[in-house]
Amino acid sequence: MKIKLLFAAFFCALFFANAQTNKDLADKYLKKRGELAFTFTANNIHEVKKLSSIISFDHGQNRNNPLTINAIANKKNFNKFLEFNLPFTVNKKLNEPKKVKMYDTKNNVNAKATAYTLTFPLNAYPTYADYAQQMADFANDNPTIAQLVNIGQSVNGKDLLFIKLSDNVGTHEQEPRLLLTSSMHGDEIAGYPMMLSLIDFLITAYNDVANPRHTEIKNLVDNSEIWINPMANPDGTFYGSATYTTVSGARRANANAIDLNRNYPDPKDGPNPDGNAYQVETLAFMSMADSYHFVIGANFHGGAVVVNYPWDTWTAAEGYHADDDWYQFISREYATNAQLDSPSGYMTYLNNGITHGATWYRVAGGRQDYMNYDKHVRELTIELSDVKLIPEAEIQNHWNYNRDALIDFFKEGIYGFTGLVKDASTGNPIKAKITIVGRDDQVNSRNSWVETELPIGDYYRPIKAGTYDILYEADCYQPYTLTNQTITDLQTIVLADVLLTPVTATTPINFVTSSITNTTATIGWDDAGVSSYDIQYRVSGSSTWINTSSVTNSLDLTGLTASTTYEYQVRSICNSSTSNYSTSTTFTTLAVNYCAAAGNSIVDEFISNVQLGGIDNNSLASTTSGYSDYTSSVIFPDLNLNSTNNTISVTKNWTGTSYTEAVAVWIDFNKDGTFDVSEMVFDDPSSTTTPVVSPNFTIPGTAVLGTTRMRVIMKYYGGAGSNITDPCENTFSYGEVEDYTVNIVDTTLGIEDEILNTFQLYPNPVSSGEITLKMPNDIYEFTVTISNMFGQKVYVEDVKTITNNKHTINTNAIKTGIYLVTINTDLGKATKKLVIQ
Ligand SMILES: [Zn+2]
Structure with a gap:
């Protein structure tokens, strides 16, 4: 009996396992892990492109089948994928990684929450407590060369930690900053123990004069400032482990199920390219990159084994990085080093271990492009292992494969042109832009220039071997070009201090006034190479200047009056030096020519009163012709934007018989000088029965604020029921036209x-x-x-x-x-x- 039952249960299980569809599996993993790895084949390249901004394409795509994509998505984005109605398969292996051993005295799969002292090189994964303790120990045990830097916390409050290594580590010296960070994709963690082993290796070799690599490492550490972050996404790495004691459930995304490597501003797609708010992890890294200028960086991932260089967002057709030759050189150097130290086949993927990012697959919102484009950091993405969560037995091997490649990578950040830029008169360091002529100033060079950092005024420009002209520029200084500077690969050239001559602010010249309308104009002048400009303008001949300023060599003037000649003067400002104002340049705003309209005769009838907002214009005695201009003499109360209850009343006056008069009112809401059909606020058909017409009207939300013209027409028709349609009838037989100025204001008050x-x-x-x-x-x-x-x-x-x-x-x-x-x-x-x- 028992055997039979067992068989039945076995067949049942088999049946249900087979019946489990890909959709069932997808739902299961999304529920369990909050993210799903799956594979699909798109119908065409457009679909691939669209989907690349919805779901995360994984590392390790097969270039021979470019329409077949390995992807990762959270629930929300997977639902968007389903709308494409593409078949997909869910690979259990990718969603249920093999359990790995954690560092523990017993090497348990589930380690204890207590921190253990680690021994190096590592052969198991440290728990979060082991890791945090070890990072603190590195600094505590080596206070002169190691410092613990905490740049912020993850969603779940775990620290984002760096070890900073340098001689005089507490002082920022004239040394390049070098950056390594790993595992922003929480489950791509070969780099996590590798970075810890690297820190240990650097400290050990530095401290031990007998170490065979002591001199080399001491040179490196003494001449740079190395920043290493082993774990950029602790909540992803320890996903599913409430105690942060196992990485066996690691997933790609952070605690909010957001892929952090799609969460950065994209140089092509702009801010928030993934449609998500910047995550706290992203904000912490961005803030660090704002505070410290790094020369080179590498960002460690897994799922393939290859060195990926910029750009990720721009394809080859859109142009390579200006330093593409240098990127290929250092990427090749890394891959070759790794190949030499590993069994055959390691780091040989794609172009024998290296690839241009977008040539492999395009990524928007990645950190590599953000660092390169926004922060001028030369950053690579290095993929360390085909299996993301490598078994513990592979940890030490991967460290050995990459150790020398990592050391040589650091050195690349020290090579290149370097020096200081100072003020020639005071000797103080200054903030300057350094451009390699013919390289950083090409079309599509995309921010490949570098700049000095204060307070030291130092700069670092890694570059491929060649002979270059180097341009130094700073606001309020004469630019300077250092010509014919030759450098070889793997060479550091310390250039003499560049002393820039401060310029005395010179009076701006060559003024051009453009885009003149009836109320606005744009003024521009030659760039005087200064930090800012003062501008004063006024109605020509008026006694009072209106003062304003600009940091660029142009300015939009607004709120001007039509048909009016203005004059303006500009002076430039450089630190303590201010030029004289230029002589006046004048321009005349365009006229707003409202069409003429008038009645031919007011013998029998005319407008005797117009009332708006309780203010009367009683024109009974003053009407002398078929057109009256009150635009500068009558002040009605302000009209509020979006107000619906404005009342205007117009009184028809007959000298004898009451004739059939129509009344219409226009307001030029868009201030373009034309009474458009949509700007008629009121149209009362001809009649004798209503001597006072007083309709309500609305001020549209689209009205331009400020003063504009209102036209009131009263016109005789030979019968009742006719409407006025033409605001520009000049002249009609009997009646009157009156023009007014009204002021439209926005009183929506907070x-x-x-x-x-x-x-x-x-x-x-x-x-x-x-x-x-x-x-x-x-x-x-x-x-x-x-x-x-x-x-x-x-x-x-x-x-x-x-x-x-x-x-x-x-x-x-x-x-x-x-x-x-x-x-x-x-x-x-x-x-x-x-x-x-
Ligand atoms: Zn990754």
């Missing part, structure tokens, strides 16, 4: 704006003298602008400090009239009306 609006302005009206602005508490810095009703700025002041919340402005130079006073702070802005009498 809490900050509400607070800002409590600012006071007095006296108001003011009789051409001092006004006081009383500001809300805690507002000390703001810009105050006074504009007339046409939006023309007549006064601008940057206020940096105020006393007792008060600031005074002298209005003597401003003509009498109605103005808008705007205060602009970093919290928002607020505006009040000011009358100057």
